[in-house]
Amino acid sequence: MNKAEILIIDDEPQIRKLLRISLESNDYKVNQASSGKEGLIIAANHPPELILLDIGLPDKSGHEILKELREWYNKPIIILSVQDNENDIIGALDNGATDYITKPFRTGELMARIRSAIRRTQNIDLNETIIICNDLQIDLVSRVVKKDDEILKLTSTEYNLLTLFARNEGKVLTHQYILKEIWGVGYQTETQYLRVFVAQLRKKIEENPNNPLHIITESGVGYRFS
Amino acid sequence: MNKAEILIIDDEPQIRKLLRISLESNDYKVNQASSGKEGLIIAANHPPELILLDIGLPDKSGHEILKELREWYNKPIIILSVQDNENDIIGALDNGATDYITKPFRTGELMARIRSAIRRTQNIDLNETIIICNDLQIDLVSRVVKKDDEILKLTSTEYNLLTLFARNEGKVLTHQYILKEIWGVGYQTETQYLRVFVAQLRKKIEENPNNPLHIITESGVGYRFS
DNA sequence: CATAGTTTTTATTGTTTGTTCACGAAACAT
DNA sequence: ATGTTTCGTGAACAAACAATAAAAACTATG
Numbered sequence: 288m289n290k291a292e293i294l295i296i297d298d299e300p301q302i303r304k305l306l307r308i309s310l311e312s313n314d315y316k317v318n319q320a321s322s323g324k325e326g327l328i329i330a331a332n333h334p335p336e337l338i339l340l341d342i343g344l345p346d347k348s349g350h351e352i353l354k355e356l357r358e359w360y361n362k363p364i365i366i367l368s369v370q371d372n373e374n375d376i377i378g379a380l381d382n383g384a385t386d387y388i389t390k391p392f393r394t395g396e397l398m399a400r401i402r403s404a405i406r407r408t409q410n411i412d413l414n415e416t417i418i419i420c421n422d423l424q425i426d427l428v429s430r431v432v433k434k435d436d437e438i439l440k441l442t443s444t445e446y447n448l449l450t451l452f453a454r455n456e457g458k459v460l461t462h463q464y465i466l467k468e469i470w471g472v473g474y475q476t477e478t479q480y481l482r483v484f485v486a487q488l489r490k491k492i493e494e495n496p497n498n499p500l501h502i503i504t505e506s507g508v509g510y511r512f513s
Numbered sequence: 514m515n516k517a518e519i520l521i522i523d524d525e526p527q528i529r530k531l532l533r534i535s536l537e538s539n540d541y542k543v544n545q546a547s548s549g550k551e552g553l554i555i556a557a558n559h560p561p562e563l564i565l566l567d568i569g570l571p572d573k574s575g576h577e578i579l580k581e582l583r584e585w586y587n588k589p590i591i592i593l594s595v596q597d598n599e600n601d602i603i604g605a606l607d608n609g610a611t612d613y614i615t616k617p618f619r620t621g622e623l624m625a626r627i628r629s630a631i632r633r634t635q636n637i638d639l640n641e642t643i644i645i646c647n648d649l650q651i652d653l654v655s656r657v658v659k660k661d662d663e664i665l666k667l668t669s670t671e672y673n674l675l676t677l678f679a680r681n682e683g684k685v686l687t688h689q690y691i692l693k694e695i696w697g698v699g700y701q702t703e704t705q706y707l708r709v710f711v712a713q714l715r716k717k718i719e720e721n722p723n724n725p726l727h728i729i730t731e732s733g734v735g736y737r738f739s
Numbered sequence: 740c741a742t743a744g745t746t747t748t749t750a751t752t753g754t755t756t757g758t759t760c761a762c763g764a765a766a767c768a769t
Numbered sequence: 770a771t772g773t774t775t776c777g778t779g780a781a782c783a784a785a786c787a788a789t790a791a792a793a794a795c796t797a798t799g
Contacts, residue, residue, distance in 0.1 A: 373619050380625040385633075386612070399603040403610070407633065413583050413609045442745060459656035478786090480747075486788055496788095506755055506786065507669045508656070668756060704775090706758075712777055722777095732766060732775065 289430040289446045290316040296326035297341035309394045323352040332471045337405055342368040357383040359472050363404035418453045425453050439491055448484055452512035461509040518542045522552030523567035535620045549578040568594040583609040589630035644679045651679050671714050678738035687735040
């Protein structure tokens with residue numbers, strides 16, 4: 288139910304369709320953009336867990352899109368390309384691409400590279416893919432959260448927020464940073480969203496939501512998870 | 514200037530030589546192992562910044578070596594292979610390989626993939642800036658202050674003031690300077706603010722606020738932190 | 740196209756923090 | 770010593786910030 292989202296930026300409809308089918312059958316939620324510009328807008332308003340970027344786009348070169356994304360987006364970007372040109376590959380990797388795959392690609396390999404990339408940004412240690420904090424248990428691979436061995440029903444925003452907190456245990460995260468990571472770059476003033484979702488999360492994960500032990504408010508700054 | 518260490522695990526001397534020359538000309542320091550067993554020992558005794566692992570080794574399969582390494586080693590491991598077998602690639606990536614490159618590879622691309630892999634791990638553990646003064650512990654990255662391992666609850670002005678003091682340990686800071694740094698230009702005559710907040714801070718961080726040991730008053734001038 | 744689930748707005752109440760003032764204590768100068 | 774300046778501290782108030790419920794808008798899905 289809590290699927291990780293992937294954004295495809297590619298102008299060829301057949302490729303998009305092929306990718307979407309493969310990704311959805313691997314339990315990802317897929318968003319699509321048919322041009323670089325559209326891709327930038329979707330990514331900014333709804334940051335995905337990973338971006339698949341075609342390098343040969345009609346409006347802007349994929350290299351430019353990559354650079355613009357990397358100004359604020361720090362999750363994996365995998366480049367797809369028909370070109371097997373070494374300088375192209377080197378340039379993309381040096382501009383922050385996570386991986387570079389040449390078409391035609393093998394779907395199984397692509398899926399494995401996607402898993403690998405996501406695993407690394409979430410710094411999931413192959414051995415311990417489960418974060419445990421007292422009564423809470425967060426499985427980052429199957430995306431399931433348990434409290435006292437009871438499965439919690441979380442919406443995807445709630446889940447994303449909780450894992451952002453859990454992956455930064457002990458650190459104070461500012462409102463702005465959280466909003467940027469969960470809602471996108473244009474939402475950094477919408478602190479009210481955050482209050483609403485923190486309240487919802489606390490109702491689900493805290494023994495006593497009036498006296499929260501997991502999500503601590505740092506007034507005027509942000510929140511801290513412990 | 515670079516000098517990150519890279520460990521090559523490969524049984525073919527020609528490949529090792531080729532890799533070593535390329536890597537050294539890119540300013541890496543190179544260690545080599547000609548078998549999986551030897552590779553494990555060298556990696557354990559002298560953990561490198563990145564490992565290049567040939568999958569076709571004589572003693573143990575590279576896949577086994579990869580698994581054993583991943584039990585404790587969490588920096589990048591790039592797989593080199595003559596095999597362009599999809600299941601091999603998927604297996605390696607799912608077992609924690611950072612990347613999988615098939616021979617014959619292009620040196621420029623390999624170097625770019627190495628840079629990319631190292632860049633990503635360095636961003637992750639760039640953390641940890643902790644100032645320690647006796648019983649006080651100020652973590653500037655997490656924005657958390659501890660006294661005798663107890664987390665102190667500080668407002669943001671209190672925190673800013675404390676970090677300003679801590680960053681200038683031993684120096685006398687004038688009222689004017691502190692006011693300018695914390696409240697901004699225009700507040701440089703509001704010494705009363707400072708008195709109030711210094712008193713509040715001392716209540717929280719000093720054993721005995723009447724006889725302060727951390728924030729020392731320099732009458733007529735300002736304060737000094739030690 | 741209806742409905743359940745989710746996100747965004749709006750409104751209200753409660754809490755925390757910053758600012759100001761008052762007054763006694765300490766430091767300083769003569 | 771005595772008066773003068775500088776400090777420390779508690780309390781009161783206003784402003785900023787936070788929690789929460791509930792309604793409205795939106796989305797996904799059959």
